[in-house]
Amino acid sequence: MxxxxxxxxxxxxxxxxxxxxxxxxxxxxKINNLIYAVAILQPDNGSGVNGIVKMISDGYTTTIQAKITGLSDGLHGFHIHEFGNLIKGCISAGPHYNPHEKLHGGPNDQERHVGDLGNVYSENGIANFKITDNLVKLNGQYSVIGRSMVVHANEDDLGKSDHPDSKSTGNAGARLACGVIGISGPFELD
Missing domain, CATH: 1.20.5 (Single alpha-helices involved in coiled-coils or other helix-helix interfaces)
Incomplete structure (x- = not known):
């Protein structure tokens, strides 16, 4: 016994x-109650587009900062996609991350996918982007860790045009570069 x-x-x-x-x-x-993540954007189909995306979350909001090179000048759709699977390139990243089954929109819209971050603006082949968002999470049920960042060939119309793809993809076109979002140690934002 x-x-x-x-x-x-x-x-x-x-x-x-x-x-x-x-x-x-x-x-x-978690460092000082902050969570850090990064995605290294790699070119798809020989696009020549590269970049780095940094994220810092306090559990309530997430600041997302990106520097992307090799884009043509102008606006380019920038999204979080559902999967971190890049086996077949950016196409296997799936659709925009949309756990709440909303229509596509802009980052300031009530009706939007979690992954809808709007556009990056490229000038002289360099795009710098920074946003603080309250839907993108790095922890919890709707965490984007393990999903993908994707930059597109065309401007995201933010769901506001008559194009048939407007309400699902913003008609942002081909996927030029993508990278899986992963946990990181601490870093400073620029």
Whole structure:
């Protein structure tokens, strides 16, 4: 009987230890209650477009900053897509991340996908972008960690044109570069 008690007690202690380890593991990427993430944009189909996207979240809002090179001058759609699967290039990233089943819109619209970040503006082949958003999360049920950032060939019409793709993709065209969003250690935004 004593042996059974010891075995059961050992199992309970081991289980609690595992739970403690799991809890620590889940929280280890938080630094001063901030969560950091990055996506390295790689060119698709020889586009020559590259970039880096940095994200910092306090759990309520997320600041997203990007620097993208190799784009033609003008506006280009910029979105978070559903999957982090880039096996077939950017096309396998799936549609815009839209867990609430909304219509496509702009980042300031009530009706929008979580992944709708609007446009980046490129001048002389360089686009700098910065936004603070309250729908994009780096933790919880709707976290974008493991999903993809995608920059497109055309301007995102923000769901406001008569084009048949306006309410789903903003008619932003081909995917020029993409990268998976991953957890990062701390960094400074520019």
């Amino acid at each position: 004593y042996l059974i008690f010891v075995l059961v007690l050992t199992k309970i202690i081991a289980h609690q230890g595992c739970q403690h380890e799991q809890h620590n593991h889940k929280e280890e990427y």
